[in-house]
Amino acid sequence: MGERYWEVDAIRGIALIGMIVYHLLACMVIFHMIVEDEEFLTYYGTINIASASFVLIAGVALILRHARKKGRTTQEYYRSIIIKALFLFIVAIGITIVTKIGAELILHNDVYVKFGFLHMLSISILLSLPFLRFGKWNILPGIIIVLIGILLIPQITAPEWLYPLGIHGAEFTDTTQDYFPLFPWFGVLLIGIALGDIFYPNGIRSFRFPNAGKVGKFFSRIGNGKVTLAVYLAHIPIIFVVLWIISQITGIGYI
Numbered sequence: 001m002g003e004r005y006w007e008v009d010a011i012r013g014i015a016l017i018g019m020i021v022y023h024l025l026a027c028m029v030i031f032h033m034i035v036e037d038e039e040f041l042t043y044y045g046t047i048n049i050a051s052a053s054f055v056l057i058a059g060v061a062l063i064l065r066h067a068r069k070k071g072r073t074t075q076e077y078y079r080s081i082i083i084k085a086l087f088l089f090i091v092a093i094g095i096t097i098v099t100k101i102g103a104e105l106i107l108h109n110d111v112y113v114k115f116g117f118l119h120m121l122s123i124s125i126l127l128s129l130p131f132l133r134f135g136k137w138n139i140l141p142g143i144i145i146v147l148i149g150i151l152l153i154p155q156i157t158a159p160e161w162l163y164p165l166g167i168h169g170a171e172f173t174d175t176t177q178d179y180f181p182l183f184p185w186f187g188v189l190l191i192g193i194a195l196g197d198i199f200y201p202n203g204i205r206s207f208r209f210p211n212a213g214k215v216g217k218f219f220s221r222i223g224n225g226k227v228t229l230a231v232y233l234a235h236i237p238i239i240f241v242v243l244w245i246i247s248q249i250t251g252i253g254y255i
Contacts, residue, residue, distance in 0.1 A: 005064070005200070005205055005209075006217065007209055009219070009220035009221075009222075009224050010219040010220040010223055011053055011219075012053075012054060012223030013219035013220060013228070014050075014053070015050045015053040016222060016232065017050075017219075017222070018046070018047070018049065018053070019117075020231075020239075022047040023235065026177075027239045027243055028243065028253075030240075030255065031247055031255060032255075033252060052188055054117075055124070055188040055189050055192060056191060056192035058121060058124075058125070058189060059188075059189045059190065059191065059194070060192050060196035060200065062081065062128065063135075065077070065080075065081070081125060081129065082126065082129070084125070085122045085123075085126045086122070088118050088229075089118070089122035089123065091118055091233070092116060092119040092122055095116060095118060096112065096114065096119075099113040099177065112176065113176065113177050113178045117180045120180035120186075121180075121185075121189075123164070124189045125189070127186055128186075128193060131190055135197035136198045138190040138191065138197075139194035141187070142187045142191035142192075145183060145184060145186055145187025145190065146187035147184075148184070149183030149187060150184055153165065153166040153167060157169045160172060163181065165182050166181030166182065
C-alpha cells in the first residue's frame with residue numbers, strides 16, 4: 001500500500017480553509033454585511049488560488065490512489081475512481097437542488113449553483129481517466145486547456161446551454177453561484193496529474209521533505225479526503241445560520 005504523504009493532505013487542508021474564508025465573505029455579502037466594491041473584489045478573487053491548489057492536489061491524489069490499490073486490477077482501480085466521481089456528482093446535483101430551493105424561498109431570486117466546484121471536479125475526474133496513462137505528459141494538454149479557458153472560451157457567448165464548458169453570455173454569472181467551468185479547470189486537474197507523476201512516481205515521494213510538525217498535522221487532518229468533503233458540505237449552511245443568528249440578535253445585516 002502506498003504511503004500517505006502529509007504535505008499533500010496539508011495543502012488540501014489549507015485550500016479548504018481558503019474556500020471557507022471565501023464562502024464566509026460571500027455569505028456576508030448576501031446578508032449585506034459587506035459591500036462588493038472594487039477593493040473588496042480583489043480579495044474576493046483570491047478564491048482562484050485556493051481552488052487551483054485544491055484541484056491540483058486532486059490530480060496528484062489520482063496518482064497516489066493508483067499506488068494504493070493494494071494489488072487490485074487496473075479495472076478495479078478505474079472502477080473505484082468512477083464510483084467516487086459519480087458520488088461527487090450526485091452530491092453536486094443535490095447542491096444545485098438545495099441552492100435553487102433556498103434561492104426561491106429565502107433569497108427570493110433565481111441565483112443558485114448551476115455548475116459549481118463539485119460539478120466541475122466530478123466530471124473532470126471522469127474525463128481524466130483516458131489521460132492517466134500519459135502521466136507527466138498531461139502537463140501539455142493541461143496547459144492548452146487552461147489557455148483555451150482563459151483566452152478563447154470567454155470570447156464565445158453562445159449557445160449558453162454549454163455553460164459547463166465556460167460558454168455563456170455576459171449576464172450568466174449574475175444568475176449563478178460558485179461557478180467553475182471545465183475550461184480552464186479540467187486543465188488544472190491534468191496539470192495536477194502531471195505533477196503527481198513527476199513528484200510522486202509510482203506513488204513514491206521523489207524528494208526529501210521534513211516530518212509534519214503540529215501545524216502540518218493540523219492541516220493534514222483537515223485535508224484528509226473524507227474530512228474535507230464533510231467540512232466542505234457543512235461549512236456553508238453553518239456560516240449561513242450563524243450569520244442569520246447574528247443579524248437577528250444585533251440587527252447587523254439582513255437578507
